[in-house]
Amino acid sequence: MTQSNSQPQRSSAAGALLVSGPVQVALWLIVVLLAVNAVILLLRPGDNAAWAQPGQAAAAARADTSGVFVVPAQFDKDLWGAYLVDTRAGTIVVYLYSPNERRLKLTAARTFVYDRYLENYNTDPSPSEIAEIISKARLIRPEQPGGTDGGKPAPGPKNE
Numbered sequence: 001m002t003q004s005n006s007q008p009q010r011s012s013a014a015g016a017l018l019v020s021g022p023v024q025v026a027l028w029l030i031v032v033l034l035a036v037n038a039v040i041l042l043l044r045p046g047d048n049a050a051w052a053q054p055g056q057a058a059a060a061a062r063a064d065t066s067g068v069f070v071v072p073a074q075f076d077k078d079l080w081g082a083y084l085v086d087t088r089a090g091t092i093v094v095y096l097y098s099p100n101e102r103r104l105k106l107t108a109a110r111t112f113v114y115d116r117y118l119e120n121y122n123t124d125p126s127p128s129e130i131a132e133i134i135s136k137a138r139l140i141r142p143e144q145p146g147g148t149d150g151g152k153p154a155p156g157p158k159n160e
Contacts, residue, residue, distance in 0.1 A: 081107070090116075 067088035073081050081096040081104070090113035095104040120126050125133075 067086060069083075069085045069087070071083040071085065073083055075081055075096065078099075079096065081094065084093040084095065085091075086093075089111075091109065091111050093106065094108040096107045097103075098105055120128070
């Protein structure tokens with residue numbers, strides 16, 4: 001029984017996938033098009049975005065926002081809107097888009113300034129339960145040398 005030329009074959013020597021025929025032509029076409037795309041992106045005059053470091057791009061984005069972020073959100077299957085977060089004022093606002101009226105509606109707004117000081121509100125398991133579980137686990141299996149935390153307790157309000 002012979003295999004057709006368009007079927008992939010495994011090379012026994014290196015375990016590489018060998019293809020021939022139309023599949024090989026398609027793969028080479030993809031490689032060439034990707035290379036052309038990369039060259040065009042890198043050689044565009046006056047555009048150095050391709051060379052920008054990720055940290056620089058993030059810093060530039062933060063500098064332009066003045067602490068205000070708009071985050072699009074999908075609340076349900078056909079229900080869209082946006083969160084507006086002002087980190088300097090400590091507020092969050094929720095808008096829903098009403099497609100029938102073709103407008104945004106203010107749905108909720110609140111400050112989260114004081115929320116940040118809560119340590120255990122409506123959470124399960126509580127932070128103290130998690131600390132107890134970790135303590136018990138360390139008694140059974142002490143932290144190995146070279147572990148991620150070196151056996152130290154996690155930073156928290158009582159351990160800082």
